[in-house]
């Protein structure tokens with residue numbers, strides 16, 4: 099396996115970032131023990147961190163019996179375990195209700211639809227997200243409108259949101275991306291002024307806090323994903339949370355074929371609204387439930403290590419840690435992001451820096467590419483539904499793209515961003531030092547690396 103393939107295969111899989119089996123790259127490339135520690139591994143030195151990293155998800159022996167009991171019971175369909183999981187998840191967040199859903203994407207669709215978002219509406223969101231956020235908007239027949247991000251925080255910029263509000267705007271869908279809060283006070287103020295719904299995409303930010311409040315509980319509703327790479331992994335799974343009982347009852351009905359539930363029980367005989375089936379099963383719920391007791395500790399470890407690492411790297415030329423809003427009381431670092439500037443590294447291209455980090459045994463990737471330029475939005479605009487609902491001007495793709503330019507997002511995606519996975523932040527403090535040391539070592543020897551690169555010997 100060559101170097102590039104190794105990096106590609108292990109660095110990115112699934113929706114966010116998943117670091118698979120952690121074999122030290124230098125072990126694979128055969129350094130024969132003659133390398134020197136002081137030189138970067140990419141030019142023949144020794145890896146700073148050959149020992150590997152915590153994998154993900156983490157399984158404990160004590161989970162075996164509980165999951166096996168559910169499997170042996172034959173009671174696999176939504177029942178008591180799922181209810182208990184929902185109850186405990188709601189309690190941990192400090193919100194009245196949680197409803198499990200088959201996955202995060204459908205949690206967003208469930209929340210948007212039951213908040214009344216439909217064909218003809220516009221929903222303002224961020225371009226710096228996983229594609230599911232935008233797919234959810236299109237699945238409601240609505241038009242995604244992109245508000246550019248704040249280059250320092252990687253989060254949706256409230257100033258840009260306000261510029262995108264039109265009479266057709268129905269909702270704002272901020273994403274707490276990478277495990278850090280979006281600027282909720284400003285976003286909620288804009289929503290109040292223009293009478294807009296706000297749904298928080300919290301799929302990457304389980305137990306993170308803004309102003310002491312858990313993310314997902316600040317706006318009208320919050321949506322979670324429990325996909326394999328997420329901070330609460332079930333494989334597939336999701337949840338909608340809210341303090342609005344009637345809304346939550348409608349979401350319940352929607353997720354269960356429109357059968358009435360709670361406040362929606364009445365004189366209806368059977369299904370009373372358009373619904374679908376996006377229920378979670380009992381064994382999936384148990385896989386989530388058994389992990390809940392460890393979530394606070396894991397979130398705190400990532401927060402402590404994340405803050406520490408930001409401090410360690412902030413003085414390195416060409417490196418800028420992400421900025422957190424002053425209201426951020428806890429970030430959970432679903433990813434550990436920072437900004438890379440080749441000027442601090444003798445002009446070293448970002449891809450080469452990433453390769454050098456991987457050679458040190460620090461799994462590193464570039465992160466998202468600009469998603470608003472992918473073909474799926476054009477495909478939606480060309481669909482029969484969109485052609486029937488919207489005027490030709492509204493779904494003129496060229497005009498739409500021109501109005502949805504996001505230069506800050508493009509710069510972060512195409513030039514600056516660097517990511518590491520959340521599970522790496524579950525390692526000990528000396529491992530955080532190894533990450534900082536690797537960046538510093540590569541920076542210090544950037545000239546030597548670039549000479550080899552320019553001669554075509556590496557990269």
Ligand SMILES: *Cc1c(COP(=O)(O)O)cnc(C)c1O
Nearest residue numbers: 113201202203228230301323325
């Ligand atoms: C993972 C993710 C989703 C979708 O969740 P799935 O469970 O994979 O459907 C939505 N939004 C963001 C920001 C995500 O990271």
